[in-house]
Amino acid sequence: MSKEVFSQISPSEFFYRNRDLAGFSNPTRSLYTSVREFVENALDACDHKKILPDIHLSIKAVNPEQADPKHYILTVKDNGPGIDPEHIPLAFGTVLYGSKFGLKQARGMFGLGATMAILYGQITTNKPVTVKSCSDGKTLDEFVMLLDIQKNKPVIQKHTTKEGSKTGLAVSIVLEGDYSKAGLKIRDYVYQTSLITPYASITFEDPSGEKFHYARIVKDMPRPPTVIKPHPHGIDVETIRRMITDTHYQIPAIDNKMIDKIKKELSLKKNISHKEILERAQKRWSDISRPVRTVVSVMSFLNIDFEGLKKIRIDDIDVANKIITYWDFGESQSHAVELNADSPYYKQLASTVQGDTLLTFLTKRFQRVGPTTAEKFCEFAKFKPDKRIGSMTNEELVKLADALQKFEEFLAPDPSCLAPLGEEPLSKGIMKFFNPEFAAVWQRNASAYSGFPFIVEMGIAYGGDIPPNGLKVYRFANRIPLLYDEGSDVVLKIVNETEWARYKIKGDPPLVIVSHICSTRIPYKTVGKENVADRPELERELKNALQYLARKLAVHMSRQGAADMAKKRANLYSKYVPLIAQFATELAGKKKEPNYNQLIRMGSEIEEQV
Amino acid sequence: MRLKNKSNAKTAEARKKRLLSMLEQQGLNIYEHLDKGKFPQFVIPSRSVSNIVYDKKIRQYILGSASAVRSSRNMSQLRSYTQLAWLAFFVNRLVREGKSSTLRDIYYSSQAFSIDFEDQPESDNIIVDLEAVLTSPREEFHIFPEERSSVFGDLTIEYTVPGYEGKRMNLSDHPDGYLIGPSLSSAELVDTSAELVIAIEKGGLFTRFVEEKVHKKFKAIIVDTAGQAPRSTRNLLRRLNNEMGLPVVILADGDVYGEHIAMVIKSGSANAAHLRELTVPDAKWLGVWATDIEKYKLPTIPMTESDIKRIYDLQKDPRYQEGNWKKQLEVFLKLKRKAELEAFSKYGLTNITDKYLPAKLEESKSF
Numbered sequence: 001m002s003k004e005v006f007s008q009i010s011p012s013e014f015f016y017r018n019r020d021l022a023g024f025s026n027p028t029r030s031l032y033t034s035v036r037e038f039v040e041n042a043l044d045a046c047d048h049k050k051i052l053p054d055i056h057l058s059i060k061a062v063n064p065e066q067a068d069p070k071h072y073i074l075t076v077k078d079n080g081p082g083i084d085p086e087h088i089p090l091a092f093g094t095v096l097y098g099s100k101f102g103l104k105q106a107r108g109m110f111g112l113g114a115t116m117a118i119l120y121g122q123i124t125t126n127k128p129v130t131v132k133s134c135s136d137g138k139t140l141d142e143f144v145m146l147l148d149i150q151k152n153k154p155v156i157q158k159h160t161t162k163e164g165s166k167t168g169l170a171v172s173i174v175l176e177g178d179y180s181k182a183g184l185k186i187r188d189y190v191y192q193t194s195l196i197t198p199y200a201s202i203t204f205e206d207p208s209g210e211k212f213h214y215a216r217i218v219k220d221m222p223r224p225p226t227v228i229k230p231h232p233h234g235i236d237v238e239t240i241r242r243m244i245t246d247t248h249y250q251i252p253a254i255d256n257k258m259i260d261k262i263k264k265e266l267s268l269k270k271n272i273s274h275k276e277i278l279e280r281a282q283k284r285w286s287d288i289s290r291p292v293r294t295v296v297s298v299m300s301f302l303n304i305d306f307e308g309l310k311k312i313r314i315d316d317i318d319v320a321n322k323i324i325t326y327w328d329f330g331e332s333q334s335h336a337v338e339l340n341a342d343s344p345y346y347k348q349l350a351s352t353v354q355g356d357t358l359l360t361f362l363t364k365r366f367q368r369v370g371p372t373t374a375e376k377f378c379e380f381a382k383f384k385p386d387k388r389i390g391s392m393t394n395e396e397l398v399k400l401a402d403a404l405q406k407f408e409e410f411l412a413p414d415p416s417c418l419a420p421l422g423e424e425p426l427s428k429g430i431m432k433f434f435n436p437e438f439a440a441v442w443q444r445n446a447s448a449y450s451g452f453p454f455i456v457e458m459g460i461a462y463g464g465d466i467p468p469n470g471l472k473v474y475r476f477a478n479r480i481p482l483l484y485d486e487g488s489d490v491v492l493k494i495v496n497e498t499e500w501a502r503y504k505i506k507g508d509p510p511l512v513i514v515s516h517i518c519s520t521r522i523p524y525k526t527v528g529k530e531n532v533a534d535r536p537e538l539e540r541e542l543k544n545a546l547q548y549l550a551r552k553l554a555v556h557m558s559r560q561g562a563a564d565m566a567k568k569r570a571n572l573y574s575k576y577v578p579l580i581a582q583f584a585t586e587l588a589g590k591k592k593e594p595n596y597n598q599l600i601r602m603g604s605e606i607e608e609q610v
Numbered sequence: 611m612r613l614k615n616k617s618n619a620k621t622a623e624a625r626k627k628r629l630l631s632m633l634e635q636q637g638l639n640i641y642e643h644l645d646k647g648k649f650p651q652f653v654i655p656s657r658s659v660s661n662i663v664y665d666k667k668i669r670q671y672i673l674g675s676a677s678a679v680r681s682s683r684n685m686s687q688l689r690s691y692t693q694l695a696w697l698a699f700f701v702n703r704l705v706r707e708g709k710s711s712t713l714r715d716i717y718y719s720s721q722a723f724s725i726d727f728e729d730q731p732e733s734d735n736i737i738v739d740l741e742a743v744l745t746s747p748r749e750e751f752h753i754f755p756e757e758r759s760s761v762f763g764d765l766t767i768e769y770t771v772p773g774y775e776g777k778r779m780n781l782s783d784h785p786d787g788y789l790i791g792p793s794l795s796s797a798e799l800v801d802t803s804a805e806l807v808i809a810i811e812k813g814g815l816f817t818r819f820v821e822e823k824v825h826k827k828f829k830a831i832i833v834d835t836a837g838q839a840p841r842s843t844r845n846l847l848r849r850l851n852n853e854m855g856l857p858v859v860i861l862a863d864g865d866v867y868g869e870h871i872a873m874v875i876k877s878g879s880a881n882a883a884h885l886r887e888l889t890v891p892d893a894k895w896l897g898v899w900a901t902d903i904e905k906y907k908l909p910t911i912p913m914t915e916s917d918i919k920r921i922y923d924l925q926k927d928p929r930y931q932e933g934n935w936k937k938q939l940e941v942f943l944k945l946k947r948k949a950e951l952e953a954f955s956k957y958g959l960t961n962i963t964d965k966y967l968p969a970k971l972e973e974s975k976s977f
Contacts, residue, residue: 569685576692579724580682581644583699587637598647603683 015119022116027069030120031177032185035059037113038076038171039190040480043197045080045169047419050221053200054079057190059179061207069178071125072207074117077170082135085143085161092118092131092171093145093154118173122147127174128157140164179207185483187212192474192481196421196516198429217432218425229367231413232377234451234521237401243365244355244389244397252291254313259306265292274305294352297345298324301337319350319391354388358400361389368411377407405450413453415446418518420455421479426514430459434512437463440552441514444545449537454519456541459512460549462556466510471495476516477524477532484530491515493534494542503550504557513549515542566604573603622770622796625750626705632744633702640695649683652694655742655884662883664928669891670878673742680739689726693736694743696725701740701751708772710752710792713737742884749795749842759843760787760813762820763804763831765850767797785820787834795842799853805829806971807850809893811837811862811871815951815962822963828971831856839875844888847875851890858890859974861967864898864908865948866920869938877929894977896970899934900941903949906966909956910947917948934977 019025023033039057046053055078062071083091092115118129134140144158179186183206190204194214199221204212230239252258262268265288266280281288281296288296298314299305301324315334316325322339339346356364362374369377378385381403383396392400420443421429427441441459448454466472475482475491486492495513505511517532525533532538581596636652643650655661656676665672682691700719704711711719717733720726727733737748748754765781771793778800781788788794808830810816816834819825825832831850835843850856860875862868872895882888903910921943924930930939942948954962 572685572688575724576682576688577644579692580640580650580695583695584637584640584644584650587633587695587699587702588641589634589637590641594641594645596644599644599649599682602647603649603685603688 015116015123018116019120022113024116024120027124027176027178028181030117030124030175031059031072031074031179031182032189033113034074034117034120034173034175034177035076035186036189036480037117038074039193039202041114042076042078042080042169043193043200043479046078046200047221047224049081050224051080052216052219052221053197053202055200055202056205057203058205059177059186059207060205061179062174064207068180069176071127071174072177072179073172073174074121074177075170075172077168079166079168082133082167082169083131084135085133085139085141088131088133088141088143089145089154089156092129092143093147093156114171117175119147121173121175124176125174130170130172132170132172134164134167134169136164137167138164183207188483189481190214192476192483193479195429195433195474195514196426196476196479196481198421198425198432217428220425222419222422222425225417225419228414228417229365231368231448231451231453232362232366232404232407232410233448234413235366235401235404237398240397240401240404244361244392252295252314254295254309256310258291258295259309261289262292262295262306265289272305274299274303274308277305290352293348297349297352300343300345301339301349302326317349319354322346351388354390356389357386358383358389359385367414373409373411376409377403380407380409412446413448413451415448415453415455417520418446418453418455419479420457420518421516423457426457426459426516430461430512430514434461435465436461436510436512438553438556440549442545442548444541447537447541449523449535452519452521452523454517454522454538454541456538456545457516457518458542458545458549459514460546460553461512461514462553463510466512468508468510470508471500471511471513474512474514475532476514477522478518479516482530482532485526486531488525489531490534490539491517491532491542494539494546498546498550500550503554504561505550505553513546515545517542570604573600577603622798625746629705629744629746629750630702632746633698633705636698636743637702649681650691651679651681651683652691652739652743654678654680654739655745657738657742657884659880662880666928668886669876670886670889671880671883672886673884690736690739693720693725693727693733694739696720696723697733697736697740698743701753704752705750708752710754710771712754712756714756716753738884745884745886747841747845747882747885747888749792749845752792752796754792754795754842755840758789758791759836759840760816760834761790761794761831761846762787762816762833763802763825765802765804765831765854766800767794768800769793770796770798781831782825787816787820787832790833790840790843790846795845799849802831802854802856803829804831804856807831807833807847807856807858809833809835809839809847809858809860809875810951811835811860811868812951815861818959819963822960824963824967827963828967835871835875838871841882841885841888844875844878844890847893848887848890851892858893859896859971860893861896861951861970862898863948863950864900864903864953865913865950866917866924866939866942868898869895869935869942870920870924873929873935894974895934896974897966898949898951898953900938900945902966902970903945903947906954908949908953910945910949910953913942913946913948918943918946 024030035057039055042055043053055076058075060073062073121127121129128144128146131143131145132140140162142160143156146155146157148155190202190212194200194202198217199219201216202214266277266284268280278296278300285293299309302308311328311330313327313329314324315327322341324337324339325334327334358378359371359374362369362377363371375385381400383400423441423443427439430436430439430441439459439461441457444456446453446455473492473495475489482489517538523533523535523538525531577596577600581593585593640650654677655673656678657673661674661676662671663674680687680691680694682688713734714730716737717727717730720733737753740751741748761781763782767779767781769775769777769779774793806828808819808824808828810819810832813834813836816832819832824830833843833847847858851858858875860872862871875890876893877891878889902908921939925939930936951962954966
């Protein structure tokens, strides 16, 4: 196996290379993004531990007299589980590279976004980050840290410990921002986040000292998402390659630790001969671990004992060409030894090095795939079920990924990894926020696009305190408000395509639509992650949800219309019937007017009979 | 002296009685409905295009048998129902008190009774509705249009309007002619020495005809229709024809509109298909014909797009399907040029009365 060299880049370089992607392109956007990252981390932490969140956000200008853009102190405090003191420097003082193999719905990818915010603060103001954490409810640790940008290591400037009373985390950074421009978006963000997180209490204190408080509306936490394996339809070639490497056998490094491990597994007391080692291994073969089997197999081919083993480094085991390449430290040169295909160890080596069979790989690493489905798939994809995944060529991997996409007999993805808000909390949130004359919510059943499960929740509210300024759409994805790039979003598309007149909605109605899409992967259109692409499956679910709610609204509107109509009728008949009576009396040459009261009453009631 | 043919005429007084009786019937009907807690309604003959047909027998447009109900039970009709009831009530007052009104005056009068017409076209429409309900022209309701045409010639009338009852007047006493207004329309026609009625489209030529003593030379009553003849004028022409037995001839511009002015006097308009007594089926169109343009070498001007479109429209009208009416339309379409009555001035100011009129009157004896 060839060695690849990764060139090291400094985190600040990393930051500058990725600042646009991560949402730090200018002081306005950076302030907004930093608020989001910290607030979302705080909410995620509380969700994770099933704690009803209490979030305090404050933004204070370092020097209020100065003009924007200027330095701001951004502080986000939560009542979450906190972080163990020993993990704090690493969690906040280094650029983390998170790896996610399991799938579950979360607001953000923990780590990167917050670290980018910290890094941005440090780069623009050269001020440290302050982290206060209490994870046991007794002690409060406070760290003041800088990132050593060259070494990607935290530099702790101050660490104090004092008595704490409840768990929680508070992070405070100083950064360059432009609140005059970002303020509206941030207030919007806090408002909308409170709407979609009715179980949280959120307070925001802005630079002018004004407080925006959103009290907790419901006391029940929504069911938390579970971590699940990926669905075959949601997989591309690159993901398969990563999954195989992950399962794939790695050539064990041979060191004293490994030799001790072999001795332990074979219950060897002292150095014994090559022959004795192999005999002992044969007897216990089924009990010993894979790395040990591999090393013993190598020892058999190279015909060496432990002493010999210590002098070499295995570089490559090329099963296909039956060659082991190793480096001899003593001779300082590389050797290649041919493998005897008849040896029982060859098969062992081959199977170990080449990893699981395709059948095992499919059933073990994917959701909703059992042995029967796996076999059917192999037949469909024209792979042998016992094909070793480690032996697959690039072309075969592409073919495999392609077939995984196309095979239609996989069951729909498991939605248990999703955490929709639920109809009741959503409804309560809408009632509290808009105090409408009419509201309805609906949670659709789980559906999937390309192997990613998703659930659409939607709410509609009409009249009441909603101003008659036309239709307003609040878009959410995984409990995050989407505030930018509204125009090209799939939800907006669906709403705009709706013929509202059919639902008795005209002009600039006092109408609010709340749309929440939950998915392990939201199909964002752009890296900005503010607008959702129009996948057909998603579009269909959104459309169904909206139509259902619009019909409910139409029923309400009809009822309302009928009541209005009855009132209008009553007014009209009270106005016109006496006039008609007056004219008819003179025309007929009568002195006394006819008794028309009965007719006024009938006229007012007639519509309900029809 | 030609005396009025009484047996053939409804006197003004008789028509008034009939109208008042119909109004009272309507009033009683509504009154009883209200008293019994029933929704009153008007039955209005439908004036939609599909219900307007040409009656060859009486030679005018008439309404078919379809009718619409305007009911106070229907909320969307309640307002226009009340408007119609008000108009009947108001007309009753006008007729009883012998007062006259105009279309515009009706629109403004409504406001005093909390009857809200949105605009004058809406009140005009309600007036037409009442005409249809009572099958009487609005002139009998004492409602007149603002525009008025004139009449001149030896015709003695007797007023019936309050304050002038029994007073007689000869319509050749004033050289400007007499306005065909409410009092003239309601007057009895007593006698005349005239043997002919000449209806002419334009006021300028009407004056010329008076100056040239056409009324004497041709023993004629001259009527200025001022363009498309108003209903009171058409009604007067009909009465001159019917009651006094005078033939009616029409002179209009040499274009498609002139031809149609003659046709409307002769056989009515689709707009007034709900009414009778507005036509003179034996009236004759003297000219100016399309063929006269060539025959008399008249100076012409080219037709406009809308002139030509109008020809195509009229070609679909059942009354233009035969004879001279059809032929003249075709010639107009071929020429694509038109001539005005004034075109005769090219050959001298009196050419039209000295040459053209006698020639055409002579010619008219043969059609």
